[in-house]
Amino acid sequence: MRTTFAGAVTALLLTVALSGPVLAGSEDVVVEGAWSRASIGTNRPGAAYMKIRNTxxxxxxxxxxxxDIAMMPEIHRTSTNDQGVSSMAPVGDIKIGPGETVALEPGGLHAMLMRLQRPMAEGDRFQLTLVFSDGGELVVDVPILGIAARGPEG
Structure with a gap:
């Protein structure tokens, strides 16, 4: 049996591809309903909300x-204890299973935008980049709604 150079390279690449770690593709991520509320100046943090779906x-x-709107953007979770006291803390990495949706919403997980670089003014927009473990990035255009908005529809 005679092996050509191209055949050997193909076999080598296939072996490497099959033996390496399987990384899920961030290209399968869909973001829906992104929104945020106007801020009161830059002294208080802002937040962004959306649904992140893994297809x-x-x-x-x-x-x-x-x-670029905040120096310290992080994903936080709001939780309430038995006495009704709410607190927020960073959550770190978020794993989204196949076919699952993670909701970033008021009172739960949310994108916390600390150390705002400019006020979040109603009617403006900003970009938020989601970075995934496979190196992929997804840029989301986030509209800024009124200060009393309760969802993406205002």
């Missing part, structure tokens, strides 16, 4: 968020 067959992991 793929493998889990994806959101590892970071970035935006």
């Amino acid at each position: 793929g067959d493998e889990a994806v992991t959101l590892t970071e968020i970035r935006t």
Whole structure:
């Protein structure tokens, strides 16, 4: 049996591809209903909300968020204890299983935008970049609604 150079390269690439870790594709992520509320100046943090859906067959992991509107963007979770006291804390990586949707919404997970660089004014927009463990990035255009908005429809 005679092996050609091209055949050997193809076999090598296939072996490497099959033996390496399987990384879910961030290209399978869909973001719906992104929105935020206007801020009161820059002294208080802002927040952004959206639904992040994994349409793929493998889990994806959101590892970071970035935006030029805030120096410290992080995913936080709001929780309330038995005495009714609410608190927020960063959550780190978020794994989204195949076919699952993670909601970033008021009172739960949300994109916390700390150290705002400019006021979040009603009618403006900003970009929020979602960074995934496979190196993929998804840029989301986030509209800024009124200060009393309760959802993407205002």
